[in-house]
Amino acid sequence: MSDISSRSEGRPAAPRLTLADVVPAVPRPLVDVVGLVAGIAWFAVAASALALEDVGDWPRTPTFAAAAGLLAAGFIAVALASRWLGAPSRWLDRAGLWLIVLGLFFTLWQLASAKLGWVPLPFFPPPQALLEVYLDDFPRLGESILASVKLQLWGYSIGAVAGFLTGVSIGWSQRAAYWVHPVLRFIGPLPAGAWLPIAFFAFPSSWSAGIFLIALATGFPVTVLTWSGILSVNPAYYDVARTLGARSRFLVLKVAIPAALPHVFVGLFMALGTSFSVLVVAELLGVKAGLGFYMQAAQGWGDYANLYAALLVLALICSGAVSLLFAARDRFLSWQKDLVTW
């Protein structure tokens, strides 16, 4: 069995050929040209911020220009020293084209908004206005972020756990299915937002109402997918386990649930999307804290820069949550082949 021994250590990694394995290595160029262009593009961002007078009052314009200039200098330094640098120059190599496009975008944005006034103000503030929000309104923004994350975490966790347990019980027990299935069919498809008006007076606080709504939006997809996962477990697994002495506890915990786990994760992903939309709606309409509330207030006061700043943060949080869930899935389902990479 010597021919296979090389695969024996640990979990043999699937051979993943990249272009670099097939194409012979070209000697690295003296400087990273794309990185250089990216640096120039970011100098353009700094220059555009400094060169002309602002059409409005944005005290953070010099800070913004300095930050852009620093980035530009960093890119150029890495590009020039690319032969000696490892990770940073590889990163610049990969991100270079994006950095160029972003640099052009920021330059254009700067000119169109702060300098030439091509876009209607105050609806489309310049980038330094957003920077100002992050630097000067951080306490309020940070508080909102914390509130949103807390609400989302509680609601999603409660919904996911409840959905998982419900799904397992109705997948396993006929009696549980008899009672829960009709309720699930009737109530489940109702959008969680429809509960909003009731939730806000039925619950002692808008915060608990928000948790309820998010948990509801999470629970339904997780329940249904867990349930279908349990039902679609290959019955031969149970036969094998039973002939080896397994009792129901083992069958549920060590056969049914692991076998259903891929389905459960599909449910968790679906639930993540719906729960975020419920989070934002709940905060826009009733919960007196969080990013949704912050955005609502910003719009009311006409602080459009705050609105965009909060939106950006929200996007980061949602995308981070999806990444986390993917990481969890990769850990739990590492035994599966062909996982989608995120």
Added chain:
Amino acid sequence: MVTATIQTPEAPRVAGASLDIEDVSHGFELDGTVLEVLDDVSLHVAPGEFVALLGPSGCGKSTLLRLIAGLEPPTRGRLAEAGRPIAGPNPSRVVVFQDPTLFPWRTVRRNVAVGPEAQGTLKQSQQRIDEALALVGLSKFAKAYPHQLSGGMAQRVALARALVNDPDVLILDEPLGKLDSLTRITMQAELVSLWRREGFTAILVTHDVEEALFLANRVIVFSDRPAHVKADIPVDLPYPRHRGDPRLAELRRQVLGLLGLDADW
């Protein structure tokens, strides 16, 4: 290799259990009608005997094995192991199914460990597990996942998973069907020496007449569905057997005749 070290010294290995299958009939409900699969099958297997079951595809061999395993009760008739009625699955009767059916979320080693884990003897069984893996030649794949194995390797893991339980009755449903002919011959020899060493009772379903004759004390030939015992042929040849033995060739002709392949074979 599984050696004598597996057995605890104070409890010398008891030879396999006897099996009594008496007047067993079985049918499946299909669209309101009953599909009769087993028709009054009676079979007595002595402790430590190696019995091969042969029969046309779909006649009911796997169904009979499921009844012996205790996974289903028979429609009519009685089954007993060592005189005790079979009421449900028990790790003293372990099945190697036609399909390896490994748990894809468990590594090879943890697949082999399922029996001890389910019976709550995992701690004491670590060495046995390693020995069972070594026996099927997969020690180096202990940490691999099933999707990283070839079909034959998966089948060998299934065999190790059964053997680790030290069964009284080993039930084998075409366990070598998916192996290439070379591995197959090696595994047949391994199976014989294992059986002779451990003394369990073996029930083997196979489509391969030569395999049946090479391995078994007795070959049972079943009829078409619903299956009944068509012939019960003793194979009184000493072990280890040789494939070229003229007496095997004669028996082979006889069995093929019973399976409907006459004359020119």
